[in-house]
Amino acid sequence: MHCFTWIRAAAASVMLASAGAISIPPATAGEPTKGDYFHTGAGAWYLERAKGDIVTIPLRGNINVLMGSGANIVVLSGSEGKFLVDAGIKPSQDKLQGALGKIGPSPLKYVVNTHWHWDHTEGNEWMRAAGATIVAQRHTLNHLSETTHVDDWNWTFAPVPAGARPTIIVDDEMEFTFAGESIKVEHFGPGHTDGDVWVYFQKADVVALGDTFWNGSFPFIDNEDGGSVNSAIDWANKAIKRTTDKTILVPGHGPVGNRAQLIEFRDMLVTVRDKVGALKSQGKSLEDIIAVKPTAAFDDRWGRFVIDSKFFTKLVYDGL
Numbered sequence: 251m252h253c254f255t256w257i258r259a260a261a262a263s264v265m266l267a268s269a270g271a272i273s274i275p276p277a278t279a280g281e282p283t284k285g286d287y288f289h290t291g292a293g294a295w296y297l298e299r300a301k302g303d304i305v306t307i308p309l310r311g312n313i314n315v316l317m318g319s320g321a322n323i324v325v326l327s328g329s330e331g332k333f334l335v336d337a338g339i340k341p342s343q344d345k346l347q348g349a350l351g352k353i354g355p356s357p358l359k360y361v362v363n364t365h366w367h368w369d370h371t372e373g374n375e376w377m378r379a380a381g382a383t384i385v386a387q388r389h390t391l392n393h394l395s396e397t398t399h400v401d402d403w404n405w406t407f408a409p410v411p412a413g414a415r416p417t418i419i420v421d422d423e424m425e426f427t428f429a430g431e432s433i434k435v436e437h438f439g440p441g442h443t444d445g446d447v448w449v450y451f452q453k454a455d456v457v458a459l460g461d462t463f464w465n466g467s468f469p470f471i472d473n474e475d476g477g478s479v480n481s482a483i484d485w486a487n488k489a490i491k492r493t494t495d496k497t498i499l500v501p502g503h504g505p506v507g508n509r510a511q512l513i514e515f516r517d518m519l520v521t522v523r524d525k526v527g528a529l530k531s532q533g534k535s536l537e538d539i540i541a542v543k544p545t546a547a548f549d550d551r552w553g554r555f556v557i558d559s560k561f562f563t564k565l566v567y568d569g570l
């Protein structure tokens with residue numbers, strides 16, 4: 251809870267700050283404009299946050315979470331090396347190396363990308379150079395290999411360098427035995443994007459959900475790349491079925507959580523989907539729907555991170 255309060259405070263302060271000295275990844279075409287991902291969007295928030303320290307939170311077994319470099323990063327550590335879920339962002343390379351070194355001296359061996367988004371994959375390049383093999387779902391490899399424009403972020407992402415792309419490709423599922431753990435990487439179909447995977451550490455009963463779970467905030471949904479509110483709900487339902495009250499659930503964003511919090515997240519998605527869907531089917535425009543504030547009951551609690559109520563309403567509307 252303490253950590254979540256901090257995240258909220260930082261989110262509020264970044265609205266007043268610029269991305270500062272940290273360089274913004276190049277777009278492939280045109281000039282960045284006011285209102286894009288790296289100036290006023292989530293990217294700006296992650297760049298600002300990356301100026302601060304990495305926070306390491308021990309979970310169970312040899313598993314830790316690192317927070318502060320884009321999305322949450324899960325680290326399983328053993329004498330044979332480290333197995334990571336998500337790669338964070340480039341500006342925090344030194345800080346991440348420091349945090350990983352404190353967990354233990356063994357080298358990076360595997361990094362699973364839960365999906366293609368920048369805040370989960372920009373660290374791929376240095377991690378691969380440090381010896382890691384990158385694992386991802388096939389659609390994630392495709393997005394990282396081509397130019398991808400995201401209207402909702404007003405940004406065009408260039409293909410990542412060949413050396414930063416996944417080389418172990420998951421279609422539906424893959425199992426790893428590593429550092430005494432059995433690790434299941436599974437794709438349940440489209441969710442937040444078309445290439446989401448979850449990573450389940452079976453012995454420790456810890457699961458990393460990537461951006462199919464935002465603990466306590468409205469999520470981004472990548473409608474242009476295979477996600478939608480309905481597929482996000484489907485994913486949450488599958489994750490609820492496959493976990494128990496004892497499972498530790500690591501979201502892509504927000505504090506480490508539990509199944510009850512995932513159920514709250516699912517219920518929020520369903521309520522907003524039903525409201526926006528009913529109005530859209532009556533022929534109401536997005537502007538009209540935003541005006542009646544279909545997320546009002548959730549705004550105080552869920553609307554304080556990088557996706558505000560209007561943006562979330564648009565994301566839900568566009569996906570229906």
Ligand SMILES: [Zn+2]
Pocket residue numbers: 321367369370461502503
């Ligand atoms: Zn993310």
Ligand SMILES: [Zn+2]
Pocket residue numbers: 365367442461470
């Ligand atoms: Zn994402």
